[in-house]
Amino acid sequence: xxxxxxxxxxxxxxxxxxxxxxxxxxxxxxxxxxxxxxxxxxxxxxxxxxxxxxxxxxxxxxxxxxxxxxxxxxxxxxxxxxxxxxxxxxxxxxxxxxxxxxxxxxxxxxxxxxxxxxxxxxxxxxxxxxxxxxxxxxxx
Numbered sequence: 001x002x003x004x005x006x007x008x009x010x011x012x013x014x015x016x017x018x019x020x021x022x023x024x025x026x027x028x029x030x031x032x033x034x035x036x037x038x039x040x041x042x043x044x045x046x047x048x049x050x051x052x053x054x055x056x057x058x059x060x061x062x063x064x065x066x067x068x069x070x071x072x073x074x075x076x077x078x079x080x081x082x083x084x085x086x087x088x089x090x091x092x093x094x095x096x097x098x099x100x101x102x103x104x105x106x107x108x109x110x111x112x113x114x115x116x117x118x119x120x121x122x123x124x125x126x127x128x129x130x131x132x133x134x135x136x137x138x139x140x
Contacts, residue, residue: 069140073113078109079129085125
């Protein structure tokens with residue numbers, strides 16, 4: 001039996017390059033053409049609209065600098081798992097800022113609709129499992 005070569009096997013992806021959409025019916029779809037440009041985000045949103053609030057975006061992102069904005073996800077809870085580096089996640093809970101220190105291997109959960117941001121203490125990678133529908137941003 002031949003073992004597939006990960007560099008040529010189309011079923012193998014690097015999470016830092018190809019995010020995943022988790023959808024209804026326990027489906028998982030690689031997002032080969034995913035990007036942050038408005039037209040790419042609109043195309044992604046339209047392609048997963050049928051999943052409603054249950055759809056989740058899973059991606060790995062390198063955190064190099066403190067965030068310059070706040071965000072919130074009204075559709076559900078977001079998991080933030082720190083893979084490397086050191087980050088302080090900040091949640092705005094009714095006007096009080098809760099600071100959560102994250103170290104490699106630790107995660108925190110952002111409740112639905114809670115504004116959050118992050119101070120990057122040491123650059124590194126984070127894995128995010130996000131209910132993307134209705135996500136909002138505001139300047140920090």
